[in-house]
Amino acid sequence: MHDLHFEDRLRAAAPRVSVPLELAEHRKRIMRDLRNRRRKRSTLWAASCAVVVALVGGGTVAVAGNGTHATWNVSADNVLIIPGPDGQTCSGGINIETNGIPDDSELARTARAIVASIDLRKLDTSKGEAALAAENGKPYPDGTPGTVHYTPQQIKQLAMFDAVATILADELKARGLQMAQDGTEPVFVAAQMMGCD
């Protein structure tokens, strides 16, 4: 067998693939999702410390606060329950997570105590909500094509997380502790939410 013939056969042995004709449309949808998610995230990072929010899949959820275990096997330092879309309840747990420092370090323990002491129901988020609402309809500041669109539920959630993050950073600072050190966040607020989108 001539070698070129063998190479042709090798090329012909490539697994057959089917690429959708409308791949470009799929890609644009995926990119839109990515950019919207990034926009939500960047809003949270605009607060004085980092907040990471994970949305949990469908179904119902019960969350217990102050370190007790929730039915979905997470401990929450505080619990957020607010009205969600379509009459459902938006609920979730807010936790302090550590990054490169011991989980029982003074900074982590203090941050947890601060978050646990916040009465989320009494938080005044009106200023933050108004600021976020004012962004609706405006172009994304980072150049992403399209305009900002927050649902009322998203505005409530984002304003709540911003408020928690701001309180935490201020309280830590007042106690002589720092959220950010050398460009990193050794502790940050993480929230697992369900029924909110």
Add this chain to the structure above:
Amino acid sequence: MTRHRRNRDSLFDRIISDNERDLLAYLQRRTTNGADAADAFGEMLLIAWKQRTKLPSDPVAARMWLFVVARNVLQNHRRSAIRASEGLRRLAETMRTLVPQPDDADDVIMLRAAVEQLPAADAELVKLVYWDGFTSAEAATILDLNPSTCRSRLARALRELRSTYGSPESETGA
């Protein structure tokens, strides 16, 4: 929005658009089903978007860069929150419903199996050149190898394949 950022994002969209079909095909050839390929494609988009400041402006170099990202995605089995993307879910559904290709002839299946039996690094090199259509120099870039090393490995892999597959010995011109 700055002109620099606008240009960068425009470059990203153009380069992705030019290469997306080859990228998805590359991922399909290395995953077990269309949904997994869609999943990897979404992850590749996410990582490429996050790192788009590193995207070379030269189209060929940018293409190589994207395939390196895709290769890294396949090597890293962890998938991020991109899985929750509605757009990705729709692509995975589309991939599942694509009309299956007819079965290949036995000799093609045997040759494909022979490629899979090569050492993993050699098999990937053969796939890049003969299945994905890269030159050996381009494959060297994707695999972060010296081009001459890449050529010698490719020749070795072809010798091994011919030996396994029972073909007469001869030199490659690849």
